Amino acid sequence: MLSRTADNLFWMGRYLERAETMARLLHVGARMNLIPDTVDGFRSEWVSILHASGTHAAFEKKYGEAVERNVITHLFFDRDNPSSVAACVAAARENARIVRTALSAPVWDALNGAYQELKGLERTPRSEISITALTEWTAKQHALASGAIEGTLLRNDGYDFIHLGFNLERADNTARFLDVKYYVLLPDTGFVGSGLDNVQWQTLLRGMQMHRAFHWAYGGDITATKIADLLILNPACPRSLLTAIEEATNHLDRLSRAYGASTRAQTAARALLAELSETRIDDIFDEGMHEFLERMKRQVADISTCVSETYLIGAAA
């Protein structure tokens, strides 16, 4: 497979996943804003959403104050923001368009269809679209595309590159989601574990469509520890860091078997997987949640760099 084709497939996967994350962040932000204000002087919830999206600085520069309408524009519609849902959908579709030959017709249909519908959404008056509708639309497009990928693509190296992009992005995004919680954590640690704190955790669960799963898996009270365990260490949770890294490792293993050569990316992913498998949730709280998540984001980025250097650049022999 052409290195450039692999690169396009990898990024198609990443953008597809990122589009959904951004939409879910919007959803979480909207719900958190429905919860009565906390104490005076704390940052608006939208600011924490923007921090988690990694685009806070760009937002401030363009829009200034974080009011809801602007945040929706920024995170969903604004194509100047490379991480907005619209930009991600367009980028996923453009990457797919470039490698049409490596995709099945249904996959292209799904991505191209999403893009055509997006253009319709962009023309619709904003007063007629709710945040929920935007989130649901994005999740649906994501489901259509992943369904087409699972159902119709050959299980060859191209499939592995899509999934590598997908899972590395998901690992990064789950870390970002959990970080929202860090950003809304009140300065006074006395609030931790209080009723308010739990409401915010619940919102996070709902944002990730994980509240039912939580009850099935843990039961009982919703606590920060259980939620962190679900989203970081639970191998049954499709969005957990562990699951994403395990999947990425599987696809790297498949590639190295198919190509008959092991790679640094594989080594790095296996090391991270081994660490996560051994970690207990208390270790994470000991290290500090934010510090742990920052480190995870860095390590995932390192794996991504290794993948790029090994497969996607295509250095001459």
Place this chain on the structure above:
Amino acid sequence: MGPTYFNEMYEDGAIRALYAGLEGWQRGMPDELRNLKQAEAEALFRRIGITFAVYGEGGDPDRLIPFDMFPRVFTNREWTRLSRGVKQRARALNAFLADVYDRGEIVRAGRIPAKLVYQNEAFEKAVVGIRPPRSVFSHIVGIDLVRTGPEDFFVLEDNCRTPSGVSYMLENREIMMRMFPTLFRENRIEPVEGYPEQLRRTLASVAPAKCEGEPTVVILTPGHFNSAYYEHSFLADMMGVELVEGQDLYVEGDYCWMRTTEGPRRVDVIYRRIDDAFLDPLCFRPDSMLGIPGLMNVYRSGGVAIASAPGAGVADDKAIYTFVPDMIRFYLGETPILNNVPTWQCAKADDCKYVLENLKDLVVKEVHGSGGYGMLIGPRATQSELDLFAVRVRDNPGNYIAQPTLALSTCPTFVEQGIAPRHVDLRPYCLVGEKIELVPGGLTRVALKEGSLVVNSSQGGGVKDTWVLAE
């Protein structure tokens, strides 16, 4: 009263036999159904992604070329003659190219002026003396044809470099078959779907002698911002070959390689969809980012085949065009089956005088122009446009040729008011490799504006499915 045009469907109000199968179909389609079908076709084109992307001009970057559902029909007998004529021309053009980059016998024999060939902008000095595999320079020859009467076909121009539009021929058919399956059951229509496989075979058949085993064929595209990118990726997909950009290829040793996830892989045949000038920055334009540095060295030493071969453009130059009938006689010893449109060369003083005196009756074109730009259609021009063009021709006569305004045939076409005759042309795609092949069909372009003779998509033209009836 204006000129009369040959109507391909009706003769004195009666339907010609070959269109009989479409009469009932058209009658049985009320306006609402027609609009529905038209919308369905458009949605299909958009979904498949067959758009003619035009970036950097504002507006929708994904423009559709208008598709007219009313097919254009040829009888088997008509097609047999056309096909023989097109293949004959493709053979002569290739013989000409092999000759002018070698001993130039046709020039020595005084049949074509040396200046027209060797000082032509499209003549590539860098490939003189190189003989490509099977002596084929132009592997895909697109011949643009117009019709003016039952038996009267004229060649408007030859395209020896990288004629585009074949994906429309294939997709127009796919969409018609999908929307109107009954039509295809009731009429016996020759299939065109063999084209991609023929193209792959043709390209593989011109692999260099150094290639061992099954040749690796690739399509070289300028990239996804190119207006014909859909076609490039469509053909790569249908042939099952890689679609590469210049950055995916590099030269090392005596070969050209592509960068893959499993390391370098040797490339044997490059079907390039970029111009000569961009192929190799070391040989042609040094600022080209689209090409592969060193490619021409590999080509010269027989490490890779390039289709069409660099330099092929000299054969489809508008100034050379007038000599194609001579080429057919000279190289093949045959009588041309298809005629040229009579052409005046403004470079010749007598011709230039005639052109200036009769500007209002002629079509004047730039020698190197394409896409319907930079041309004057005398009968439709205003006096000031005529005056302006006269000045241009006087300033640089060598840059212009002129032809009579042809009474292009018309074919029924769906328009807002119902069905009306619109002018059409035809581009069949002839493949030249080990064999010379032509699928029964081509791209029919139609001028959708009433009275218009310009069929280019950039100027309001559309496309139609083209049928050849089986015997």
